[in-house]
Amino acid sequence: MEKDRWITIITGHYGSGKTNLAVNLALDAKKSGQPVTVIDLDIVNPYFRTADFSKLFSQEGIEIIAPVYANTNLDIPALSGAVDGVLRQKKGVIIIDVGGDDAGAIALGRYSEEIRDVGYELIYVINCYRYLTKNPEDALTVMREIEAASGLRATKLFNNSNLGKETDGETVLRSIPFAEECETVSGVPLWATAVESRYADELSSYSIYPVTIYVGPNF
């Protein structure tokens, strides 16, 4: 993070856990004292999105740019004009939470030129408990589709394998061979494995990213 600004893009299959990673990364980046902007670029998902955390972000001094009609009753995949401004002018950390699959990544393609100019990390989130990406071959097919739709390359894999509320340390441990195989087959380095902080000890011999769970229903 030596440059004035840096873009971290979060992509993945639907429901792989992109938004929860975006929220964790934003809060952690803010703790390190840098200005942080989160861009909710999801034009696919109607509920459970980064725009849900506007209040938390504003308390923490994190700027959020969301589609104008996010979380309203208007079902329009319109992007905010403010995205261009942020990509061109902002200093600090920019985290882009992209919609699922190649369908969601189309919106990212709109900005690929500006993003390449600035420099970026494109994180591809994997979850072996998602039915349609349960083996490395299927997971990496989705990654290639996202790369094609966005015009950008995946630079890191992030293992976010989880079973929602039933996730424990053992659940995450069982996903490690899957994540390692994704790394071997794709040649894209595995950056880390997400684990809820309370289970971090069980995975201390692996490269982990301890997370807090923010995304989910209110009950």
Next chain:
Amino acid sequence: MGQKYLMKGNEAIAEAAIRAGCKHFFGYPITPQTEVAAYMAKQMPKIGGTYLQAESEVAAINMVLGAAAAGVRAMTSSSSPGISLKTEGISYIAGSDLPCVIINVMRGSPGLGGIQPSQADYWQATRALGHGDFQVIVFAPSSVQEIVDLLGKAFDLAEKYRMPAMMLADGMLGQMMEPVEFPETEPKMAEKPWAVTGHNNERPHNIINSLYLTPSDLEEIVVNRFKRYDEVKKNEVMYEAYQAEDAEFGVVAYGATARVVKSAVNQAREKGIKVGLLRPITVWPFPEKEVAAFGNQVKKLLCVEMSMGQMIDDVKLAVNGSCPVEFYGRTGGVVPSPAEVLKAIEEMAK
């Protein structure tokens, strides 16, 4: 049971239908159920099935009628405004004694309404899914796992009683993700000697029809159909009782709302209020006897819904004046919070 997967409610609907032997899906996109169609579009070609995005909801339901008439397991899916468009076809399917499964992932309404979760189509699902004297079996799952558990049953019962079955979900259930396990049992398709599959000069023509020229013929058909409905009412009621055994106060709620209510019941119990939940799993047939007995047991009932109060009519009919029935609801796409429901429980228990 095998491996667990993390699935969205809408994805689980689609996968469970495929596993139940449904190879014919006709749909049209509408939030918050579009993932059902998107999943079917991806998976149906892989299993030699048919996914067809029709030109409208009206077309899709009539394609279901055609496929069901040919004896295959057929399904369509939509959300509130789209279901309204399908109601003419649903009436024709019921009038033709055809089995099929219809998904409604309810959203805010009336009119175009909104895309957030709602339960305001209860009256429509249980009383008016089209014109005429008919009923549809209506399941109201409360978790992603329950969607999986009920979808095969919906097809089975639709075939057993030769009538449509509906999965009445809401946007919250469609969009939320939970771990699920799929049963490893093979679907059991019913024999369908009535299906129009070509007679090969080996039997008389089968005719699928809902038009009867003689009033007394139509009356006889409808009366016989209602005898089958009586069998459904007798045999197929499903419900869950939660913390109900020693309850002095009761809540009745279904679907995702029942999940919110469970949290509130747990909190109320911690505060010393003896409250329990009765959750209809089938809303038609409605668990009349069970709600009546619950009404006799408790001092008061509270009905909680994401609507202005629709299921409360069935609750009041069931208790028939034996105890007061109060209501708490949010509508327009607003999901009640456990804290709000707890407050309503505390008010009731005052």
